[in-house]
Amino acid sequence: MTDWMGWLVAAGVLVIAELFTGTFYLLMIAIGLGAGALAALTGASGPVQTLAAAAVGLAATAVLHRSRFGKPARSAPTRDRNVNLDIGQRVAVPAWQDGRARVMYRGALWDVELGPGAQxxxxxxxxxxxxxxxxIVANS
Known part of the structure; x- marks a missing residue:
């Protein structure tokens, strides 16, 4: 097997691993390995192929890290429906006292407060x- 085939096999393995893990960083490293394959096709020596793969992989990873896809959206866990399944649920409030109330929710008494802009x-x-x-509740 020639050098360029080895680089492409390694890139293919990383692409398959990326499909299982769902991280784009492995895909960026696979792009770097593809650059190593291109360097091998042009007849570059082994160290030059490795440097080309490393440089392109690092550059692609840095670009991904600085993009909006490299950083997860940050939201407060108290407002995130993926963290707390109560977010978005309905609750009936019979009466308010100074913007606060006590209601029965999921079989227990809870303190309820009005959110910003709620009536x-x-x-x-x-x-x-x-x-x-x-x-913290808002009008339905």
Whole structure:
């Protein structure tokens, strides 16, 4: 097997690994290995092939890291529906006292507070945040 075939086999293995893990960083390293294959096709020596693969892989990884795809969106866990399944659920509030209430939710009494911009009137509300044992709600 020639050098360029070895580089492409290694790149193919990384692409398959990326499909199983879901990280784009392995894909960027595979691009670097593809550059090593191109260097091998042009007849470059082994160290030059390795340097080309490393340089392109590092550059591609750095570009990905600085892009919006390299960093996960940061949101407060108290407002993230993926962290707390209560976010988005409905709760019935019979009466308010100074922007606070006690309601029965999931078989227990909870303190409820109005979220920003919510109106204090009896009715159904949507949970927008959970702070400890307090539900922050907004109008439905």
């Amino acid at each position: 204090a009137e009896a009715g159904d509300y949507r949970i927008v945040e959970v702070l400890g044992n307090r539900l």
